[in-house]
Structure formats: structure tokens, C-alpha cells
Amino acid sequence: MERVEDAALLTGRGRYIDDLGVKPGTLHAAILRSPHAHARIVRIDKDAASQAEGVVAILTAEDVIAHSASLVVGVKAPIECWPIAADRVRYVGEPVVIAIAQSRYLAEDALDLVEVEYETLPVVVDPVAALDTTDAILHERLGTNLVSERSFRYGEPEQAFAQAQQKVSVTVRYPRNSCTPIETYGVVAEYDPGEDSYDVLSNFMGPFSLQGVMARALKVPSNRLRLRNAPDSGGSFGVKQGVFPYIVLMGVASRITGRPVKWIEDRLEHLSASVSATNRVTTLEAAVDADGRIQALAYDQLEDVGAHIRAPEPATLYRMHGNLTGAYAIRNVSVRNRVVVTNKTPTGLNRGFGGPQVYYALERLMQRIAIELGLDPLDVIRRNLVPSGAFPYRTATGALLDSGDYVKAFEIALADGGYDELRQRQVEARAQGRIYGIGVTAAVEPSVSNMGYITTVLTPEERRKAGPKNGAQATATISLDPLGSVSVHVASAPAGQGHRTVLAQIVADAFGLKPSDIRVVADLDTARDAWSIASGNYSSRFAAAVGGAAHLAAQRIKDKLARSAAAQLNIAAADVEFAQGRVRARGNPDNSIPFARLAAASHWSPGLVPEEDQALRETVFWTPPELTPPSEDDEINSSLCHGFIFDFCGVEIDPVTGAVRIDKYVTMHDCGRILHPGMVAGQVTGGFAHAVGAALYEEFSYAPDGAFLTGTFADYLVPTATEVPSPVILHFETPSPFTPLGTKGVGEGNCMSTPVCLANAVADALNIAAIDLPLTPTKIAGFLHGEEKPRPGGKPASATLPKGNGRALHGSGEALVTASPQAIWDMLLDADTLASIIPGSHGVEKISDTHFRAEVTLGVGPVTGRYKANIELSDLVPPQSVTLTGIVTGALGDGRGAGHIRLTPNADGTTTLSYNYDAEIGGKVASIGGRLLDGAAKMVIRQFFAALARRTGTAPKRGWFARWFGGGA
Amino acid sequence: MPRLEGHARHRVRFTVNGHMAEAHVEPRALLSDVLRQQLALTGTHVGCEHGVCGACTIQIDGVPARSCLTLAVQADGADIRTVEGLAPQSGQLSVLQDAFRRHHALQCGFCTAGILMSLDRFLKDNADPSEEELRDYLGGHLCRCTGYVPIVAAALDAAKRLREGATHA
């Protein structure tokens, strides 16, 4: 069935937030963001910006704090979370200043004039280091970067480990990524001073539990924060949960300026400061029998939520708590969960939400068990799967797996997907010397979150004090208008999943109408529509929960209409049937009335319809009883429905480049009853593409100093049609007994299964025990290329950087200068000479004999900017050597470096000047042009020494320059 | 030609989807912003403003162009086509648009206009593309919803129908 949404979207008639008109007088916001990962804000000078053309206000934390409160935090800890940096910045991209002006162009012009002085602080980006550090503590009041620690045990894990025949473990580090929808965040906020209320239009996608967080932050009761969604959204995948702090910011901006304020996020902002999925270090150990049966699992999860523990975190960690045993029947589980903050983007919802991190550990472990025990990986999976007939099955940690036949689906996938043939393909490839691997993965995909799961992070006593939390209200309203037409309203906030089409189909089926007869309104308005904390578009809740609620609402109306019809048709209500736009007697179709007339009756002749059968509008709030709060033993049914996924794939690795080619990918899905095959296929292929990105291409990279390196789509690599193959999709249906339509969610599964399936295949291809994502060519080539022979002749290769994304740039060089060491020395310490030597300097100010400040214009090619340079000399051994330490700051970025200069006199009166330097560059240029920074730094430093040489009075000969440039710098 | 002063607005004119259009713009105004905000053609979307995602792709003088990488002043005098001009008439869809609908080649729709304008040109120049050629060409566009499978299917289907002489849905 074709989608009702498509005609408009195909012809350019979509109504995304930036397409909608705004009230005259609406102002536009631009945000100045921190270039540093961790720094104290010393001073903000906004005077010049305030006077700039078209500017109405320049806001800082002072203004925001005056009109709002901290965002509520999900753990009991003395820690706050503000949407703007107050006394310090804690991640690159954190908002610092907001300019409000007549246009976005003018607002950005104003920001150019803002000066912010920072004092950098020690940085920590690695979660393990965050636990150990004593000087890079992000939240002083907390005094530690560990914001939460909880341990759990289920069954008898200690005993199981003590008696284990074998123990196998893995340690994995899951990287950061995001589903980066093509449409970024958008907010139009308006404050009404007369009613002290806020009206906000945005593409916030929920969960609407955050409405309360926003209302409290804006210091209004929640019925004075009206949230409306744009009718169309350009994708969310959970990411548009992170709009909410910006709603608070723009709300305050509107309040202060007295005008509506609009903000459309740009891509650079989105990549550094919207949300990210969490990165996690997991050690997972299994107690295993010799035949591969797992007796117990021990999880140690170290979750990194970024610079703030921003609501709803640590939800990513606890969303999967009921599903830590995946598709397997394992009764003994111990869990240690720790949550740390680091100087990176605060995390939030992302497609898969906690699943990728858990399954990466669990399914890598399954492969290791097979290898270490000498078993077929399929046998290990099969032996441990929850057995057929065991459903509904309660996992050790509390999830109730609603339905499934994992073993059967698994066997069908192997047969129909051609597993044996793939193994044969591998045999043949290997015989030809090709590098070919096969991976397998089983996963349980939860959907329809239990809103109480986040309270698993609290202890039972804390939960008792706070009051139980559970359930997931889904809402749908169906109304019949005076002409008998049917409308459906839901709080589902779709972003392309075809909710309006599917709902039209569900309701049409109930009433015997055509889908085109049903009008569905999915744009949410909290002032008008039925909604609850679970409302929104996330955790794949639509088909099961919202679709189900709509179905129930339709049934209720149908029952009322049936009773009315029975009276009019003179039959029993049970004999009324709805078909082809009419309501008729079963067995006697001529005895009928048009649906529209029957439906309109309550409007036109309510007196003739019994009161209890008035069918005008029916709102259903549906919450499944299975979603109970966490038990006293910390068991939690974290989700209502559980789909089953079994994947296997074959990959080939290029021996020269290490590139991974996906040769074949088979994915078997049991997502319960399928309502719309085309849409299910779309969710699977879409999730698969996200997963291929996470597995092979995407990573939010940070330098050790916290510089954000993947600031554009040129460096954050989203896969295209040439990178994503077509998966073979197989289906198996075990309807859910817990949802009105038997449906389950399907949108997140491949994000959970595919990355680890590909990793298992690569590990198989390379015959290695450990590998982390993303599976980049360089990483894989490390296993293929072997040790590099050192350069013959002894000249050292350029120093390689430390592992990871070290931004340290270094180099060295030397030159012959026709002057004595003393003459050169005197020049280095003379402010005027330095002024003529420092590239692009506009004047050097001598603070002391060893301390200079300068304004410089530095540039490479067309990229130039003005910077303030602060240079200090130390380790002076006149006239032999000196260390120069410099800090350079400007709008485009900042640099820190140290260089050691040695002057060695030669017999002929010349001096050999040799230098080496170490530098780090951060800020905008690092985010955007990381690839080119090395060369840029090299050039600028070279310019300095070339100018020094020129200043000694000798015109350098061409040969001299050539030797200079070849100096290894 | 006169030097257009940066602080002032200047008139630019071009044809858009066959009609004359006019706007008053500063030299720095991006064509994407001018089309959307001054000419109310919001069908073209902005996804990255650095030319990578392709959502803003339109046709300028018959060839695909990233409107976010074009200044309105550069386009003065040009012939511009946007997604609003693809359909043969109101209420009808072009062969390509129809193929997209039948194959579910869009979900959120945000990247769709750019892909349609790109493919529209491609299919005019390549009547019988292979899947590999199509995927190669589509490499200039990012989609986060569909995984590209149905887009490729729709494009192949549209190519076939165009070869058979179809002119609209």
C-alpha cells in the first residue's frame, strides 16, 4: 500500500519546521560554542556584539540562569545540568553565548564580535582515565567523574563461576556515533508574558517525559509549556530527543527579548553538540560448560555519558537491563554498572539505544566461546537459545520475552539464507588465497520501553522514596465529525515511518472503510492532544503501542456504532458487520446503512442514540500491564515486546588496503505481526545502513586534549549507496500476545545485530581475538601489513602519533644561518625583531624578558584568521638553546606548542639552528580541517624560521631553501 | 558589470521551473536560502551547508548543483529547476516520482528532493543504467532512512518506464 505521506513529500510540499511561516517579528538565534573541551570562562566581552547591526540581544549563562532552573538529572547526585555553560565549559561545542538578531546571517556576524577568554583545564576523554584522574574532574561539587555505580546479581553467579568448566571473557570498547538525521534540530519558541507561558514549535521527538523536565527548567507548571511538532520531521532515530535543552534556551531567549525566537541548528553544531550514542567499555565474562552451554554471565559496564549526565541518561545503560542475556537462557547474571562523565558531547537517544553496546560484547563473547572451546559457533548459539515453547519467557534480569520461536527462526534462516553455501564460498575463497570471513549473531530486539526502567539505576530504597515508575501510555484519539468522516490523532511524532499510512490502514480495517477515508493527524500539540510521558517516537513503539491504541480506540467506537446499528437494523449487535463503507446485517447485506450516516448520528440526533453509545470521539490510553516497575530484587521488564533477529554474513578483506567488502548479509527478523511489509522492509534496510556506518565508517573522534575532530560530513563518514549493499531479509512471525495487534517494533534491530555480526566476520577472516569498531582499513591493515622495515640508511621515519587520534603535531628541522649564535640569540629576545619574524604579526608586546604577546594573522591558502599569541621563553642557556612555548587563540581555533631551539656555532662563523616542536591544535579548524592541520602547522612554523633566517641579513640561496624544506619538518 | 556592494541588496533574476523569478539579495546570500525564504520554494532542503549531503541539490542550467554551494548572485540569469517543477502538472507525478512512491524510496523525505533532481538529470543522460552505475551516481547523496535499496529499485524502474515511453505516472 502506498503511503499517504508521499505525494506531498515527493513534490516539495513537506512541512518541516524550517518550511513553516513564523510570526512577523520573529528573531533568529545563533550560538557561539566552546572551542575547548574543558576550560574556565574567565571573561565574556559582548559589548561590540550587542551594538552590531540587527542585534536585539546577546545572552550568556547569566541571563539563562536568571530565568530558568537546572535540567533535572536522572541520578541522585549533587550535579546540575544546564543548557549553556556557566562558569566553565566541559565539551567542544557547548553553548556559551547566544546572539539574537533579525536574521541568522546577522546573528552570526554578531558572534564574530564576541570575545571570550578561557583558562584551559585538564581534559579527560577516555572513560577509564575519567575514573582514575584527580585533576580532570568535570563537576567540582561531585568531586569525582563517577556519577553512578550500581551492582546487581541474579541467580547464583558466584557459584556458577566457581564451578565453571571453562571461563571465557572479552573486553570491548564501543565507540561513539550518531544516526545524524539529514534534518537538524529546529525550535521556534514564544513566551507569553501575560500568561507566563511558553509555546514552542519544534521537531522534538520525545519521550515526552522530558516535557516535565523542560517545564521545570523554565519554571512554569507543565500546563504552561505547550509543545507542538512540525507536521513533518526529517528523521530522528532518537536523536531529536536532544532538542529539549535548546527548547529551554530559546524559550528563555524569547522571554528576554519579548519576541518569538527561531533557531535552526546547522550541521557543524549538530555533529559536536546535539547528542551522541554512549561509548562504553565492557568486560563480559562467561562461565561455560565444555559443550558451550553458558551457566553465568558477569558484566562490567563502564558507560561514558559525556560532559553532563543529561536526561534521560543513564537510560542508554538501563534500557537493555532486562535483556542482558540476549537471546539466551542464562539464569545467573552479575552486573556492575558505572557511569562516568568525560569532556565530550552529552549523550542521549540513538537508534538501538544501548543495544549495540550490549550485543557487541555478548556476541563477540559467543564467537570467542566457540573458538576457545573448539566448537561450531552455530552450535554454541543453538545450545543457549531460549528454547521453543518457553514463551512468554522471563529472563534472569526481569524481561518478559513475549513470544518467539528462536530455534525455529534460526534454523529457517540458515536454510533459506544459504548458510551452508556461504561456508562453501568461504572454503573456495580461502583456497584462492583470499581473505574471507563469516560472522553470525543472534539478538533480541526490545521495543516499547517501560518508562520505569530508568529507575533501575536507583536502589530499591530510593525507588520507594520516589514512588514507583512503570508503564508506557500510548494514546490515540478517533473522532467522527458531523458528516461522518473519521479522523485519528496520535502523539507519535513520526519522522518518516509512515505512521499516518499505517494508522489509516488499521482504522480503515476496523470500520470497513478505505484508508483514503481516514484522516490521520500525527503532529502533536500538548495543549490539545492526549499525551503522556511515553509519547513520542523512539524505542520502536509505534506499531505495537500507538497502532495498538488506535486499534483499541477504533474497536470501542465500533462497538458503540454496532449497538446503534443493531437498533436501526433490527438485529443483534453481534450480527452487525462493517464492510465497504456500509454497516450491515451479517447474512443480509441489503439490510444496511452507510457508515457515514451512522457515524454522524451522534451529532445530528443525539437524543435517539443511547448515552453510552454516543460515538463522537474516543481517546484510548493504553498501557500494557506487563510493564511493571522494577522489583525489590532489581528485576525489570524493560520493554514490552521482544523481536528476534538472527544474522549471518560473509565479508572479504582487500589484502592491500584492508577495506571490508560485505559479500552477503542475511538478516532474519521476527517482529511479530507485520502490518505493512513495505514499511517493515524500509525499517530493516534503514537500520542496516546505520549499522554498516557504525561498523565500518562512523566515529565521533576526539583528540586526547578533547579537540573534536569529526566536525563535518567530510570527516564523519555516513555511508552512501556505494557503501551499503542490499541485505537478504527473511521473516518469521510470532505475534505478541501483549499488544492489541500482535505487532512488535522493528526499527532498531539491525543497529544491534549488524555491527557485531560484521565484526565477527572480520575477526573470522583475520583469525584474531579482539577488534573494536569502526573496522577501518588502517585498523585491519595493521593485522595484514605486518611490521614495517625501518628506513634503510638510518634516517628515521616521521614519528608516528600515539594510538588513537592524537592530535600532537611534531616535527623538526635545521638550517644554516649566516650569523653568530649571539646575534641570533639577541634577535630572538628582541620584541621588534620578533615582530618582523613572527608570521603575520601586527606588533609584539614585551611583557618581560621572557614573555611576549602578539597579534598575528595566520593562514594557509584562503583560510586566514587573526589570533592572539602568547609566547614564553624558558630553559634559557644563552646563546645555545631555549625553549619557546606558545599559545595561540582566535575565532578559528587555538594552538599550543612547545619548541626547542638549539644554536650550534660552526667553524666558518655560521650557525646551525636546529629545532623540534610539539603542537596541538583545537577549535573550529581542528573540527573542520583536521586532515590538513599537520601541513598547516608545519608551514607556519617554517615561515617563522625562514623569516628569522632572512632577518639575519642573508638572502637565502635556492639551495639553502631546498635543504630547509627537506629538513624533515 | 558593477561591483555589488556587500552591505546592500541587489536584484537578481532567474527562471525557476519555467517562470521568471526575482529576489533582492546580499552577495553572500546562499541560493538555498533565497529559494526557500524569498521565493517560498521550500521543497529544496538544507542538510549540511557544505556540499556533502546533497539534500539541497537542484538543477542550474540543466546540470545538478548544490544550492548551498551557490550564491544567489552567481545564479543571476540562470535557468533553475527545483523539485516543485518536476511533476508534469498539479495532482500528477512524474515517472520518477511515481516510482519512488511505489517502491517506498522515501521515508522522512528530507533527502528526497535532492535525489530526485539528481536522478532526473541522470536518467535523461543514461537511459539504461546498471545498478552499479546508479549506486555510483547516488554516492553523491546521503540518506539515513531507507538504506538506499528502494531508491535504487525505484530508479531502475523509472529508467525502464522512461525507455518504454512513459511521460508521467
Place this chain on the structure above:
Amino acid sequence: MKPARFDYLRAGSLAEAHEVLAAEGNDARIVAGGQTLMPMLSMRLARPKVLVDIMHLPELRKITDDAQAIRVGAAVRQAELLASPQLAETQPLLAAALPWVGHAQTRSRGTVCGSAAHADPSAEIPLSLIALGGTIELASRRKKRSIKAEDFFTGMMSTARAPEELIEAVIFPKAQRGYGYAFKEFGRRHGDFAIVACAAIASDTGTRLAIGGVADRPMARDFGPLDGSALDDALDEFAFDLDARDDLHATARYRRELVRRLGRATMEEARRCRV
């Protein structure tokens, strides 16, 4: 990401363009296709006072050729060169390299000379000029000059173009009888910046290999008739001489290995292609 303000001049004549460049120097930027300049303007990494649009100068829009070379004017789009008739015969290296330049949707607007002016270290067009020994024609109000590619590309995003000069054309030598041409590139995704790009030209006296994406500009070396382990050793030395650096997408070690292996494969293919 909106640009800062600048003036705009659509040059009606080359003289007009030269006037502005002479007057403004580095505060003026030529805008041709805009595919590389525009993102820098939108991100406010570049803030020229005036943009000079040269796309409407008919004398710059031509591709001409003679027996020796193909001359590509400054306003010729990459797609136009790629589509020029018989390019696969007249210069197979260009026919092989141009499809790697960005995407079809950027080649339709980006210019050949613009890529040369931008001098990105991993760009295919500068690499082709270096490999083939092409030349760049520069002109200012005062004079015209022709400069060899190896002298034109001076470093990362740096060229020998003086602030008052503009590139009028680039010249690619045509394929010669008895020569073979090959091109290979490896990037993370199709259309991405090259991690390593290789252009090889084989003749009866030997093979020349040019590498992009490793040093701060494309670098070429002539290997003579070397083969076997002697060639491996020479390639090894070349790989080290290029002074590869680690970056976000690849390590220096990885780049060196690709120079060795991909470079060698490109040279071998060029040799096989000799006609």
C-alpha cells in the same frame, strides 16, 4: 553557517578581473565553480573582501587542443572536461582520474582550474598535472606567465600564484605513442579525499609515479626501468621521502604501505597499457 559579507563582481572582461586582483590582492578571491570556496566562506574560514566571478568570460570557457596538449580554460567545469570527446585516447590518465574528483553532482559545477588553484594535497587534478608535467598559465594586469606544475604547487593549499594573478588555463600534455597511463586511488568512501592516489606513466625508458594524499602536495618520481626487488626498494625510499603523517583516517605507516603496493600496482598497469 552563513558567510560573512563580501562584495561580488561578475567580471565582464579579463581586464576587469585583473583590475580587482591588482587592487585587492589577497583580499580578493576568484570564484569559479565554488565547490571548494563556498564551504570555506560558509564556515567563515575565509573572509575575502570581494569575490570575482570569472564564469562568464567566454575566453575562459574553452577546451582547446593541439597535437601536444589539451588546454583547459579557467571556467571549464570538471564534468565538461570529463565529457570531452576522445579524452580516453587523448589523455587516458585524465579519463581515469576525473571520475574520482568529488561526485557527479559537484563535477557539474566545479572547475578544473579551480581544483588546481585550491591545491588540496589529495586532489586528483593537481596530481594529474604533476604526473603529466603539465603547466599552469597565470595572468595579471601586468604580465602573463607559464609555470610548470612542479613549481606551481609549493605546499599544502599553497601555489606560486601571486595575489594579483589568476589562473587562465591549465595545460595537460596529451598521451604519447608508446606510453601507458594508469590511475588508482583509495579513499574511505567513494568520492572522499584520497588517502593515497597514484598516477603512473610508463614509457620505454621507464615509469614515472606521482602520489597524492601523502606529502603536502603531489610528488612525482621517475623510476627508470626498475623492476623486481630493486623497484620495491626504490618505492620504499619514495614512501619514506614523502613524509607521511598520521591523520584521522589513516596512519603514516598505512599510507606508506599503500604507496608501496598501490603505487607498484599502478606502475605495473601503466606498463601493461603501453600502446
